[in-house]
Amino acid sequence: MAAPNYITAYAKIRSGKVILNGETGYSANADEPAADFVKAAYKHYELNYPKFYKMDQLCRLAFVCSELLLRANKVTANYATEDIAIIVANNAASLEIDTEHQSTIADADNYFPSPAVFVYTLPNILIGEIAIRNSIKGENTFFIFDTFDPRFMNSYIHSMLNTGRAKCCIAGWVDFYENKYDAFLYTVEQTNNGLGIAHTEEQLNNLYK
Amino acid sequence: MNHKTHIIADNIISPLGFTSAENFEQLKQMKTGVQRFETSALSSEPVCTAAIDSARLNREFGKLNVTKPYTRLEQLFILSISDAVKQNPAIDLTSPKTLIILSSTKGNIDLLQKAEADKFDKKRLFLWETGNVIADYFKNSNKPLIISNACISGVLAIIMGKRLLEGSEYDTIVVSGADILTHFVVSGFQSFKAVSNEVCKPYDASRDGISLGEACGTMVLTNKQQQQSIIVTGGASSNDANHISGPSRSGDGLILSIEKTLKEANVHPSEIDFISGHGTATLYNDEMEAQAITTTKLQDVPMNSLKSYFGHTLGAAGIIEAIVGIHSMKNNTLIGTYNFKELGVTLPINIIKNTQTATINNCLKTAAGFGGCNAAVLFQKNTESN
Numbered sequence: 001m002a003a004p005n006y007i008t009a010y011a012k013i014r015s016g017k018v019i020l021n022g023e024t025g026y027s028a029n030a031d032e033p034a035a036d037f038v039k040a041a042y043k044h045y046e047l048n049y050p051k052f053y054k055m056d057q058l059c060r061l062a063f064v065c066s067e068l069l070l071r072a073n074k075v076t077a078n079y080a081t082e083d084i085a086i087i088v089a090n091n092a093a094s095l096e097i098d099t100e101h102q103s104t105i106a107d108a109d110n111y112f113p114s115p116a117v118f119v120y121t122l123p124n125i126l127i128g129e130i131a132i133r134n135s136i137k138g139e140n141t142f143f144i145f146d147t148f149d150p151r152f153m154n155s156y157i158h159s160m161l162n163t164g165r166a167k168c169c170i171a172g173w174v175d176f177y178e179n180k181y182d183a184f185l186y187t188v189e190q191t192n193n194g195l196g197i198a199h200t201e202e203q204l205n206n207l208y209k
Numbered sequence: 210m211n212h213k214t215h216i217i218a219d220n221i222i223s224p225l226g227f228t229s230a231e232n233f234e235q236l237k238q239m240k241t242g243v244q245r246f247e248t249s250a251l252s253s254e255p256v257c258t259a260a261i262d263s264a265r266l267n268r269e270f271g272k273l274n275v276t277k278p279y280t281r282l283e284q285l286f287i288l289s290i291s292d293a294v295k296q297n298p299a300i301d302l303t304s305p306k307t308l309i310i311l312s313s314t315k316g317n318i319d320l321l322q323k324a325e326a327d328k329f330d331k332k333r334l335f336l337w338e339t340g341n342v343i344a345d346y347f348k349n350s351n352k353p354l355i356i357s358n359a360c361i362s363g364v365l366a367i368i369m370g371k372r373l374l375e376g377s378e379y380d381t382i383v384v385s386g387a388d389i390l391t392h393f394v395v396s397g398f399q400s401f402k403a404v405s406n407e408v409c410k411p412y413d414a415s416r417d418g419i420s421l422g423e424a425c426g427t428m429v430l431t432n433k434q435q436q437q438s439i440i441v442t443g444g445a446s447s448n449d450a451n452h453i454s455g456p457s458r459s460g461d462g463l464i465l466s467i468e469k470t471l472k473e474a475n476v477h478p479s480e481i482d483f484i485s486g487h488g489t490a491t492l493y494n495d496e497m498e499a500q501a502i503t504t505t506k507l508q509d510v511p512m513n514s515l516k517s518y519f520g521h522t523l524g525a526a527g528i529i530e531a532i533v534g535i536h537s538m539k540n541n542t543l544i545g546t547y548n549f550k551e552l553g554v555t556l557p558i559n560i561i562k563n564t565q566t567a568t569i570n571n572c573l574k575t576a577a578g579f580g581g582c583n584a585a586v587l588f589q590k591n592t593e594s595n
Contacts, residue, residue, distance in 0.1 A: 081450070082447065082465050082469075086448070091335065091337065092335065093316070093335070093336055093357055095334060095335070098315075098318060098321060098393070099321065101393065101396075101397060102321040102322070102393060104396075105392060105393070105396045106322075106323070108253065111253075113396045113397060113399070113400040114400055115397075115400045115401045115454070118396075118397035118398075118400055118401065119401075119453055119454045119579060121315075121393075121397060122314060122357070122358075122359045122578075122579055122580060123357055123358075124357065124358040124359050124578075124579075124580040124582060125359075125453050125579065125580045127358075127448065127580060127582070128448065128453045128579070128580030128581045128582065129453065131448040131449075131450040131581060132450050132451065132452070132453070132581065134450075135450045136448065136450055137447055137448050137449070137450050137461075137462060137465055138447065138448070139445065139446045139447065140358070140446055140447070140448045140580075140582055141356060141358055141365055141369070141446065142356070142357055142358045143354065143355060143356060143357075144335075144336040144337050144340075144355040144356075144357050145337055145352075145355070146335075146337040146338075152354070155376070155378075156372075159372060159375070159376065163372075163375075165445070165469075
């Protein structure tokens, strides 16, 4: 019989709102430009991480969401660094910054590709940023789906925990493209160290909505 | 768990050939696919890359009698999967128990260029749509799983295949990885000053950067009983948690991946007969690997890098290099590392210089990439019938 596993905390950033464990936190007008809103949220929560300003928009969104999640549930205090997995998916991969890199090479007379831009043209860099910030060394995988896929995420993360490949998972969805943004990150553990919501496809669906 | 993960078919499309056998024959003779191009659409300066001959690609794709337009990347996926699938009549792509896993770092990124953008719907830029296009072509009803995790994508895709076959949902998984050469990628690595002016020299004292390439590799996995085969016995990924574009100095991330892989496979370091390394030929990557290989007590195991044959093929690399490893196991032949002359890392790892014969029961494949990610996967000869 497979262990039940629990969603122990979650954070969402969407439509000008930060939501932490179901409670609305910092908010602004839903039509505030995405980049401005993420930066304002970073300042509001005094996250104080100078590297934030070097990051592309996708990583900034992931960073703010992961900081708030891990403030609410400091899993790094409870698990060995190699036992925490980070499993994230999105729709647009890194197309936001890809478009920027392409604009730097499109014109031979105005040619200025930059390593500081190019390094972000991979979606899994956001996992790297979360890993660096929190010294997390476990499993990491970035998936691409057209929409958040609670069925796959639920079944894969159950299998990760039940086979011992990880003891805790930071999982979710972080997407940023053409001024649209959507972040939903959550922690899954084998024991109830927080919200104690059963880790099921239905619950993931409800929490993501 | 009783069932094992068997590899029952494979294909490589690269500048060295359009089948695994054709590629392996060229590798045995140590012929490289990396060439110097004085002029190309990829770069304003001369550049050494491993480019697939477009005329041959058109010819091979033409044989499929396809009427709809497909991008270069999609053509590679379709040709590679088609060749792998026809090798074994038991593979049924239309079965609901068959899943396709795709691995690619940049997908159809060439469609960002003005000249290409008009030929296809904008949706085609998205990797999930690449999945839809490939699944539709093969009439597979499952939504493909797409992995885009820098240069470990291919190894991760194989690991995912093994993990999903431990469950009961699927009995066959087609793992295919591809990336193409684009101005986008070449200019980016050039801006990093990471590209060598010559054919790259993995682990060598005079190595000075990567060569880029394009390829597609496909591996078909099943949990159905087989007579004799190569099986996937373990695999793991990890993160350095150190730097987004440079590897850890100590190799501690890669060490974790290797240790977890050996533990899962229940294999001791002394039982590993061959390591298919990452070997990009940058100063830091190759040194990091030497540290990790030594710390995990694998420093005496014969090891190669295929980057000086295929170039760095990003999302395809882990899969095509693993397939060559599998053919090495089947043919008792270790491929020499082209362009390797003198060891240039600070620890004495055992780099294979010339192609040689050897019995290989356990082959370890490793990979590392931007974002601090690392992965390892282990292949084993299966002599029992199960």
